[in-house]
Amino acid sequence: MQTAKNLVDISVKTxxxxxxxxxxxxxxxxxxxxxxxVAFTLMFGDKFFSVNNILNITKQTAMIxxxxxxxxxxxxxxxxxxxxxxTVALSSIIxxxxxQSTNSILLAVxxxxxxxxTVGLINGMFVTKVGIPSFLVTLGMLSIIKGAAMWTTNTAAxxxxxDTYNFIFGLGQIxxxxxxxxxxVVALVIGYFVLNKLPFGxxxxxxxGNELSAKYTGINVDRIKIAVFVMSGIAASFAGxxxxxxxxxxxxxxxxxxxxxxxxxxxxxxxxxAGGVGTVIGSVxxxxxxxxxxxxxxxxxxxxxxxxxxxxxxxxxxVALSTLGSRRKARK
Amino acid sequence: xxxxxxxxxNINKSFNEIQVLHNINLxxxxxxxxxxxxxxxxxxxxxxxxLTGVYTSDSGTVKVNGETIKISSTKDASENGIRMIFQxxxxxxxxxxxxxxxxxxxxxxxxxxxxxxxxxxxxAAELLATFEIDVDPSAVVNTLGVGYCQLIEIAKALSREAxxxxxxxxxxSLTEAETQILFGIVEKLKxxxxxxxxxxxxxxxxxxxxxxxxxxxxxRHVLTTETKNLNMESIIEHLLGSTSAEKAFKRIKREKKVxxxxxxxxxxxxxxxxxxxxxFHLKKGEIIGFAGLMGxxxxxxxxxIFGLNPAKAGEIILDNQKVKIKSVKDGINAGVALIPEDRRxxxxxxxxxxxxxxxxxxxxxxxxxxxxxxxxxxxxVNSYIEELSIKTDSMNxxxxxxxxxxxxxxxxxxxLETNPKVLIxxxxxxGVDIGAKxxxxxxxxxxxxxxxxxxxxxxxxxxxxxxxxxIIVLKDGRITGELDGDLIESEAELEHAIQQ
Numbered sequence: 159m160q161t162a163k164n165l166v167d168i169s170v171k172t173x174x175x176x177x178x179x180x181x182x183x184x185x186x187x188x189x190x191x192x193x194x195x196v197a198f199t200l201m202f203g204d205k206f207f208s209v210n211n212i213l214n215i216t217k218q219t220a221m222i223x224x225x226x227x228x229x230x231x232x233x234x235x236x237x238x239x240x241x242x243x244x245t246v247a248l249s250s251i252i253x254x255x256x257x258q259s260t261n262s263i264l265l266a267v268x269x270x271x272x273x274x275x276t277v278g279l280i281n282g283m284f285v286t287k288v289g290i291p292s293f294l295v296t297l298g299m300l301s302i303i304k305g306a307a308m309w310t311t312n313t314a315a316x317x318x319x320x321d322t323y324n325f326i327f328g329l330g331q332i333x334x335x336x337x338x339x340x341x342x343v344v345a346l347v348i349g350y351f352v353l354n355k356l357p358f359g360x361x362x363x364x365x366x367g368n369e370l371s372a373k374y375t376g377i378n379v380d381r382i383k384i385a386v387f388v389m390s391g392i393a394a395s396f397a398g399x400x401x402x403x404x405x406x407x408x409x410x411x412x413x414x415x416x417x418x419x420x421x422x423x424x425x426x427x428x429x430x431x432a433g434g435v436g437t438v439i440g441s442v443x444x445x446x447x448x449x450x451x452x453x454x455x456x457x458x459x460x461x462x463x464x465x466x467x468x469x470x471x472x473x474x475x476x477v478a479l480s481t482l483g484s485r486r487k488a489r490k
Numbered sequence: 491x492x493x494x495x496x497x498x499x500n501i502n503k504s505f506n507e508i509q510v511l512h513n514i515n516l517x518x519x520x521x522x523x524x525x526x527x528x529x530x531x532x533x534x535x536x537x538x539x540x541l542t543g544v545y546t547s548d549s550g551t552v553k554v555n556g557e558t559i560k561i562s563s564t565k566d567a568s569e570n571g572i573r574m575i576f577q578x579x580x581x582x583x584x585x586x587x588x589x590x591x592x593x594x595x596x597x598x599x600x601x602x603x604x605x606x607x608x609x610x611x612x613x614a615a616e617l618l619a620t621f622e623i624d625v626d627p628s629a630v631v632n633t634l635g636v637g638y639c640q641l642i643e644i645a646k647a648l649s650r651e652a653x654x655x656x657x658x659x660x661x662x663s664l665t666e667a668e669t670q671i672l673f674g675i676v677e678k679l680k681x682x683x684x685x686x687x688x689x690x691x692x693x694x695x696x697x698x699x700x701x702x703x704x705x706x707x708x709x710r711h712v713l714t715t716e717t718k719n720l721n722m723e724s725i726i727e728h729l730l731g732s733t734s735a736e737k738a739f740k741r742i743k744r745e746k747k748v749x750x751x752x753x754x755x756x757x758x759x760x761x762x763x764x765x766x767x768x769x770f771h772l773k774k775g776e777i778i779g780f781a782g783l784m785g786x787x788x789x790x791x792x793x794x795i796f797g798l799n800p801a802k803a804g805e806i807i808l809d810n811q812k813v814k815i816k817s818v819k820d821g822i823n824a825g826v827a828l829i830p831e832d833r834r835x836x837x838x839x840x841x842x843x844x845x846x847x848x849x850x851x852x853x854x855x856x857x858x859x860x861x862x863x864x865x866x867x868x869x870x871v872n873s874y875i876e877e878l879s880i881k882t883d884s885m886n887x888x889x890x891x892x893x894x895x896x897x898x899x900x901x902x903x904x905x906l907e908t909n910p911k912v913l914i915x916x917x918x919x920x921g922v923d924i925g926a927k928x929x930x931x932x933x934x935x936x937x938x939x940x941x942x943x944x945x946x947x948x949x950x951x952x953x954x955x956x957x958x959x960x961i962i963v964l965k966d967g968r969i970t971g972e973l974d975g976d977l978i979e980s981e982a983e984l985e986h987a988i989q990q
Contacts (some may be wrong), residue, residue, distance in 0.1 A: 370836050373829070
């Protein structure tokens with residue numbers, strides 16, 4: 159604090175050096191992304207770096223990316239949502255069941271979205287009106303919804319025979335571009351617009367950055383938090399639809415552990431666990447980065463158990479790198 | 491042996507290639523209370539952080555009792571008997587008083603460390619008793635008031651032998667009574683031979699308890715002398731340097747008497763069991779002051795009118811219309827704005843930019859279609875930066891990097907953009923250096939001249955006297971008096987009114 163005045167007075171001179179440091183840590187995820195991309199290309203050649211493989215990765219990461227977009231808002235508002243993985247599963251099953259009985263895509267999608275919104279609303283209400291930490295509320299919700307997903311069909315898988323549905327929500331391609339990539343881009347564009355161009359985005363980050371100050375500013379922080387949980391729930395239910403469309407079947411095992419992948423992607427992407435800071439693009443890059451690592455490990459011929467260990471280590475390493483970067487910035 | 495217990499010589503320190511301390515020399519005599527003063531950014535806290543091992547200096551030496559010592563960590567400082575009471579409270583709210591005091595101390599020299607709760611509480615009670623701090627050692631800290639926390643903080647610092655004790659604005663959150671307890675502690679420590687370095691913005695305290703004084707300005711040493719050689723004017727002169735001392739708090743007569751209609755009328759406002767039957771009015775273009783100690787209800791009344799903690803009963807009449815204010819949104823819509831007491835916690839999102847902070851309350855109004863109109867936002871922000879002469883090299887600068895005074899101007903701008911009719915300011919100049927204080931006072935005057943009604947809540951009586959048309963005196967949740975700004979002769983008179 160004591161140095162603040164001097165900083166203001168003299169910083170014009172030092173602008174140049176300062177800019178580079180800030181850029182470096184803010185764009186850490188992009189730097190890591192580029193390094194990993196180049197490294198894998200050098201290691202595996204066109205086994206890795208081919209149009210086909212890259213498009214494949216975007217297909218595999220689409221669901222995580224879409225949920226990561228919504229999760230950026232949740233973590234930006236200094237909350238957490240662990241229930242998304244189960245919401246994926248239950249949503250896929252509900253959508254498949256509605257399709258089975260009505261064969262109406264519209265009804266099925268609406269039912270799925272309604273499920274996600276309801277879960278988000280319940281999460282949000284417990285967090286804001288009852289005052290339970292979101293970690294606990296959504297942890298409980300994770301279990302409830304997973305149970306519900308298993309109970310609904312007695313753990314049986316539900317096939318989806320509606321080809322139009324399967325095309326739009328999973329298998330389709332427009333030219334060479336997989337439809338899952340298109341959905342990812344749509345989510346990214348919406349997320350970017352809401353976070354950066356709408357007052358709502360600013361209010362979310364203000365709530366996460368300093369809740370008390372947001373209250374003193376007249377922001378209805380409860381409503382903001384409920385809204386981000388609803389967004390997160392809807393994104394999860396949408397991801398569930400994509401999982402189902404992709405394999406033409408709904409299963410209660412879909413989305414298992416996705417909540418952790420999503421949170422890892424968001425944090426890798428530069429969103430602060432402490433709230434108030436975050437970018438949607440970073441989150442999607444974080445998700446792609448993890449997809450690329452998965453892909454590279456498979457091409458590299460690692461066994462599933464080895465893959466898991468390496469993946470975990472890489473996540474810690476990368477988050478450590480970006481944390482050290484931002485800490486250095488803060489110290490300066 | 492040297493007569494100085496502490497000699498810091500030729501201390502230099504830079505952050506980010508910006509030099510914040512230039513060859514500072516600080517010499518403290520054994521057993522004295524030494525005031526260290528300077529505006530925000532003068533470098534006094536940086537100096538003390540170097541002394542206590544929080545930062546390391548780029549060059550220079552530190553001598554304790556004539557011997558050069560190396561301080562590279564807080565532990566080094568602590569082993570040399572240097573203790574500091576930090577401005578930011580370092581107590582753990584969920585632990586008891588005793589647990590906090592002995593938190594980082596060994597129970598015994600060697601062997602397994604097992605805490606004996608009774609023994610620890612007994613020791614704590616002993617320690618608290620020596621300083622006449624009346625608090626139960628087994629009480630959990632978050633059940634105690636802010637003032638007590640500060641006193642416990644002192645007890646904690648002194649639980650191990652201290653040679654040099656640094657106090658950074660220790661009275662900032664204390665009531666008058668607690669301040670007196672603190673001064674009692676300072677006296678006792680002095681008798682025991684503890685040397686105290688006392689940082690404060692409050693001149694009265696400095697004259698009351700310090701023996702010597704060092705003034706710093708812009709990272710440079712200005713002078714060190716005995717306190718009795720100086721008076722208020724001369725200190726202010728040294729603090730401000732070439733800029734004139736009287737600028738800060740000059741009393742300016744309003745050119746014309748405020749005669750307009752009432753912009754705000756408050757009738758029988760009841761907030762809780764303690765604060766009730768509050769009646770007052772505010773005219774267009776008038777500045778009224780709320781004077782009273784902490785806990786007198788001054789902040790609560792402001793927050794009730796703003797809608798943060800809505801009143802239980804009573805009427806609020808704004809611009810001749812009865813309004814119901816049940817939430818902050820109601821308050822803003824009715825034309826009330828509140829500049830809160832704690833700028834850093836309540837007023838700003840510190841990690842965000844100047845721009846984002848400034849437009850936050852009215853962000854919805856800046857929409858063009860659905861999206862925020864960036865150009866319009868930037869135009870507005872720039873116009874405020876110019877109008878209030880906010881010093882920042884860019885509107886995209888993170889606000890935590892601005893000085894306190896400039897941060898406060900951003901908070902003011904933020905609320906002016908809501909087009910308020912009544913502006914409530916709670917301690918608007920707290921933690922702001924004297925130069926910026928004067929500027930903020932001028933801003934308030936200008937706003938009133940433009941027809942805004944202003945309620946100024948402040949502990950700085952000189953500030954209230956300088957700009958208020960009327961001063962309402964509050965005590966224990968009641969209005970106990972009203973003084974005409976022009977007729978108050980001295981600060982003492984106002985102080986007397988509050989203490990009554």
